[in-house]
Amino acid sequence: MLSKLWSATKSLVSMVLFVTVVSIAVDYWRSQDLPEGELPNLSAVTLKGDVIDLQALSKGEPVLVYFWGSWCGVCNFVSPAVNTMAKHFNVVTVALRSGEQAKVQAYLQHHEYQFPVINDPHASLGGQWGISVTPTLMVIKNGELKHYTAGFTTLPGMWWRMLMA
Template structure:
């Protein structure tokens, strides 16, 4: 006689799956936070390095001064960075609503970088850190890196993939 084991009701299976998914999300979040803490150990939270520069469009930018008016999202990235190609569109959306300044690390000459931005249709302000001096001064060695600066102090720091909701929450909480 061929007896089949009774199958679990669908609701029980879905709840078990949801519980496992939530556990994985918690572990992933804790792991990501630990990595961010480790990577940010050399970055000061106050007395930040001065970041005054010219954007590719010729506009003067003073991030610390801007941060006293409203939070500023600072995005260190590179045209050569594969993860940045997923994060940059979200940064572009954020730039339409918030103060955003980006630093293109080791991404070539101004003309090459401008062509890349035009091709991708990005409208965010870009400082070309052609030789990586600004990023070195800020102790940034990983792309993408996002920082939220408010009142001259580092409020949030994260590196690696960051979602649009993650950026949005950081800006709201700053």
């Protein structure tokens, strides 16, 4: 019995290590499209009319920046976690190619998302930031990129990145 438990534990640990290494490698490969050096300015107005200045917001505290789309299947699984994060941390989201303001607001209301959203109907901001995959999450602190990931991300993964920033 003990040998079976040990074997199952070794298999689980091996799988977790493998997934972690692959995830880090994929994030590294995808990060090649990100801007080099200083990050682009992200100063815009949210759908609720709040002015967002990422440089100022990230002074001393990490900010989770989330590039997503209402059309993105994976975002349907990541957005609820981002919504939870917004209750505890500074979060700024950018809706890429999701339609005009009224359409994005209706989408947010339907899903009961409370996170702040900058609408980017033509993906201009996404292009400046080198976003080629949705969802993309970044942790910015003091105007510097601390963590980056693209694709599916879990709530614990987001939480960990914010705490480590």
